[in-house]
Amino acid sequence: MSHLPEPVLQAMQRGDHDQAIRMLTVNQGLSPEEAQEQLNIYLEENPPVRLRGAGIVGLSRTNALIWLGLIVLMGVVYLVLAS
Secondary structure, eight states: OOOOOOOHHHHHHTTTTTHHHHHHHHOOOHHHHHHHHHHHHHHHHOOOOOOTTHHHHHHOHHHHHHHHHHHHHHHHHHHHHHH
């Protein structure tokens, strides 16, 4: 199983693959092609997980506020229509 440094993993999680390749080339002395191959191997062994449900809300504060707003709006609509 291949292991990547934590900053490279963070760049991959942000979707910044170019930055991850640059970090691998600078820090580990790899060519860009070798760095890309390392990332491909890592992604094959550790496929990204798509967030669903609460994972999406936890991803950012903005998502959480949007969901909270929608829940409050649904409650208000329910109260208006129920009376």
